[in-house]
Amino acid sequence: MIMIYVTGDTHIPIDIHKLDDDAFMEQKKLTKDDYVIICGDFGGVWGNGRGDNYYLNKLENKNFTTLWVDGNHENYTLLKNYKIKEWHGGKVQFIKDSVIHLMRGQVFNIEGKKFFTFGGGNSIDKSIRDPGRTWWSEEMPSKKEYDEGLKNLKLNDFKVDYIISHTAPYHINRDIFKKAVKDEYKLNKYLEDVEDMCDYKKHFFGHFHEDIDIDDKHSCLYQRIIRIV
Ligand SMILES: [Fe+2]
Numbered sequence: 001m002i003m004i005y006v007t008g009d010t011h012i013p014i015d016i017h018k019l020d021d022d023a024f025m026e027q028k029k030l031t032k033d034d035y036v037i038i039c040g041d042f043g044g045v046w047g048n049g050r051g052d053n054y055y056l057n058k059l060e061n062k063n064f065t066t067l068w069v070d071g072n073h074e075n076y077t078l079l080k081n082y083k084i085k086e087w088h089g090g091k092v093q094f095i096k097d098s099v100i101h102l103m104r105g106q107v108f109n110i111e112g113k114k115f116f117t118f119g120g121g122n123s124i125d126k127s128i129r130d131p132g133r134t135w136w137s138e139e140m141p142s143k144k145e146y147d148e149g150l151k152n153l154k155l156n157d158f159k160v161d162y163i164i165s166h167t168a169p170y171h172i173n174r175d176i177f178k179k180a181v182k183d184e185y186k187l188n189k190y191l192e193d194v195e196d197m198c199d200y201k202k203h204f205f206g207h208f209h210e211d212i213d214i215d216d217k218h219s220c221l222y223q224r225i226i227r228i229v
Contacts, residue, residue, distance in 0.1 A: 004229035008221035009041035039206035040071025040166025070119035105149030122184035
C-alpha cells in the first residue's frame with residue numbers, strides 16, 4: 001500500500017529542510033510510488049538566477065514523489081512554460097519526473113482517494129514586491145480556474161476525500177488567523193462554498209505559517225509532515 005504525506009509551505013530554499021533525510025526520517029522506507037503533497041508556496045520554480053535545478057534535483061533524488069499546489073509565491077511566468085498533462089484524472093505540470101504541480105480546480109484519484117486541489121493566494125506584501133520578478137497577478141485564480149473546479153467537482157458528484165489548497169476558507173481566515181483581506185475574499189469564499197457543497201473528509205492548507213489543527217476537518221500545516229494515507 002502506498003503512503004501519502006502532506007505538509008505546508010516549502011518556500012524553497014527557506015523551508016525545504018523539513019524534507020531533509022534527517023528531518024523527515026520516514027522517507028527511508030518510501031519509494032517513488034509514495035507521495036508528499038506541499039500545500040502551496042513551493043518556491044521551486046523561481047528563476048531570477050537562483051539555480052532552481054539544485055533543489056529540484058534534490059527532490060528528484062528523494063525516495064518519494066513530490067506533489068505541490070501553487071501558492072502566492074511561485075514564478076507564474078516560468079510556470080507557464082511547462083506543458084499541461086493529464087495525470088490521475090487531473091491536470092498537472094511535470095517540473096521533473098517526480099516533482100509535479102497539481103493545477104487549480106482538479107480532482108485527482110490516487111489509490112482510490114480523491115483529492116480536490118485549488119492553489120493560489122494573496123501576497124499581503126505585494127506592494128513592496130516587484131511585478132513579474134517577485135510578484136505575479138496570477139497568484140489569484142482566474143474565473144476559468146474557479147469554473148473548472150466546480151465543473152470537476154460536479155463530475156465527481158461533489159464527493160472527494162481531501163481538499164488541498166494554499167489558503168483557507170473564509171470563516172477560518174477571519175476567525176482563526178484574523179487575516180481576512182479584501183484581496184483574497186473571492187478565493188476564501190470559493191473554498192468555503194466548495195466545502196459547503198462537497199462531501200469531504202479533510203481540508204489541508206498552508207499559507208499562514210502555523211501548525212494548527214483547527215477542528216476535525218481543517219488543518220493548517222507549516223513544518224509538520226502528516227501521513228494521511
Ligand atoms: Fe508562505
